[in-house]
Structures are given as C-alpha cells and as structure tokens.
Amino acid sequence: KAGVTQTPRYLIKTRGQQVTLSCSPISGHRSVSWYQQTPGQGLQFLFEYFSETQRNKGNFPGRFSGRQFSNSRSEMNVSTLELGDSALYLCASSGGLGKGSYNEQFFGPGTRLTVL
Amino acid sequence: SQKIEQNSEALNIQEGKTATLTCNYTNYSPAYLQWYRQDPGRGPVFLLLIRENEKEKRKERLKVTFDTTLKQSLFHITASQPADSATYLCALDQGGKLIFGQGTELSVKP
Numbered sequence: 001k002a003g004v005t006q007t008p009r010y011l012i013k014t015r016g017q018q019v020t021l022s023c024s025p026i027s028g029h030r031s032v033s034w035y036q037q038t039p040g041q042g043l044q045f046l047f048e049y050f051s052e053t054q055r056n057k058g059n060f061p062g063r064f065s066g067r068q069f070s071n072s073r074s075e076m077n078v079s080t081l082e083l084g085d086s087a088l089y090l091c092a093s094s095g096g097l098g099k100g101s102y103n104e105q106f107f108g109p110g111t112r113l114t115v116l
Numbered sequence: 117s118q119k120i121e122q123n124s125e126a127l128n129i130q131e132g133k134t135a136t137l138t139c140n141y142t143n144y145s146p147a148y149l150q151w152y153r154q155d156p157g158r159g160p161v162f163l164l165l166i167r168e169n170e171k172e173k174r175k176e177r178l179k180v181t182f183d184t185t186l187k188q189s190l191f192h193i194t195a196s197q198p199a200d201s202a203t204y205l206c207a208l209d210q211g212g213k214l215i216f217g218q219g220t221e222l223s224v225k226p
Contacts, residue, residue, distance in 0.1 A: 004159075033214070035216075042216055042217070042218045042219065043160070043205065043207075043216040044216070045213045045214055045215065045216075048212070048213070055212065056211070056212045056213050058213060090159050090160075092159070102147070102148055102209065102212070103165075104150070104162040104165060105150075105152075105160075105162060105214065106162065107152075107159030107160050107161070108159050109157075109158060109159050110158075110159055
C-alpha cells in the first residue's frame with residue numbers, strides 16, 4: 001500500500017499571502033489529521049476530518065482551515081500568512097472508525113512552509 | 117495547566133544497553149497513550165499504543181508501561197542499537213485529539 005503523500009514538500013511564501021497544502025491518505029483510511037511542528041512548540045494538533053466532516057479541532061486561529069473530499073483526500077489552507085506560521089505541516093491518516101487519537105496514525109513526510 | 121514532559125535532556129547510551137524514556141503528564145486523563153519515533157526530515161512513525169486499563173505492552177525489543185496513578189508512561193528499548201538513534205515522542209489522547217510531548221532525542225553509540 002502506498003503511504004501518506006503530501007504536496008508540495010517545500011513552499012516559500014511572503015507575509016499576507018495564503019497557502020493550500022494537500023494530503024492523500026492511505027487507501028481505505030477515512031480519518032485525516034493535520035499537525036504543525038515547530039522547534040519551539042513541538043507537534044501541535046490542528047484538526048481532524050472523517051468522512052468529509054471536521055471531527056475535532058485544535059487551538060489555532062480561524063486563519064487555519066481545512067476540508068476533506070469524498071475520496072478522503074484533504075487540504076488545509078492558511079490565510080494571511082504570518083512569520084510565525086513557518087513550520088513543518090504534517091498530515092496523518094488512520095483506518096479506525098474511532099476518533100483519531102484512538103488509533104495508530106500514519107504520517108506523511110510533511111510540507112515545509114517558510115514565510116518571509 | 118496541562119503539561120506533557122519528556123526527558124528534557126538528550127539521552128546517550130551505549131549499544132546493547134536498555135534505553136528508558138519517560139513521559140509525565142499533568143491535568144490530563146488520557147484513555148490512550150501512543151509512542152512514535154521521528155527521524156530528521158521525516159514524519160513520525162507509530163511504535164506502540166497502550167490503553168488506560170493496560171499496565172504494559174510489548175513489541176519485539178520495545179516495552180511501554182502506563183501508570184495512570186503516577187500519570188507516567190515509560191518506554192524501554194532493550195538491547196539498543198545505533199539504528200535506534202532518533203527522537204521519540206509520546207502522545208496522549210485528549211478527547212479524540214493527539215497531544216504530543218516535545219520528544220526525547222536518543223543517541224546510541226557503538
């Protein structure tokens with residue numbers, strides 16, 4: 001089975017711009033979660049989608065949003081980029097029906113976003 | 117306030133020894149706790165999941181314990197090898213969200 005894929009792998013944007021990141025989960029997985037990883041804050045939960053519905057949300061401002069399509073692929077969007085949004089954005093999929101944290105998470109390689 | 121703390125310092129051990137990593141938490145009541153391994157430039161890789169009613173879980177050279185009274189999980193790697201060198205992250209369930217610790221960097225010297 002192919003693993004979780006994320007595109008693009010690297011992205012450079014300037015403050016004020018917006019960005020869309022894409023994630024394709026493992027075939028058959030219906031849960032997709034997004035995380036932000038920075039040296040200072042570590043790995044932080046952004047949100048989880050299951051069957052096209054947001055099932056859980058972390059403590060991030062409304063500039064961070066996401067969606068999931070009927071084929072389970074997911075996108076996350078960050079609007080009005082700030083310098084502090086520079087981070088590694090990781091997507092993870094899981095195959096269980098329970099909430100994301102109840103199951104093994106399969107992570108993608110991440111998208112490295114740099115905001116100048 | 118809620119906190120998850122892992123060994124604050126990097127852990128350096130000799131090949132063949134047992135590595136023990138600690139994950140302490142306060143003001144959480146997780147039903148599940150997971151351990152992941154992360155190599156530089158890569159996403160975390162799942163290692164083990166333990167439920168609140170389980171005291172211990174094993175997988176090959178790995179062992180995890182979960183003490184809900186002490187609010188602590190211990191992660192052991194026996195007969196450690198240089199290939200085990202990586203950052204290890206504990207993550208606990210909080211209402212369906214996975215909350216991660218900062219990680220412990222393990223270095224196994226030959």
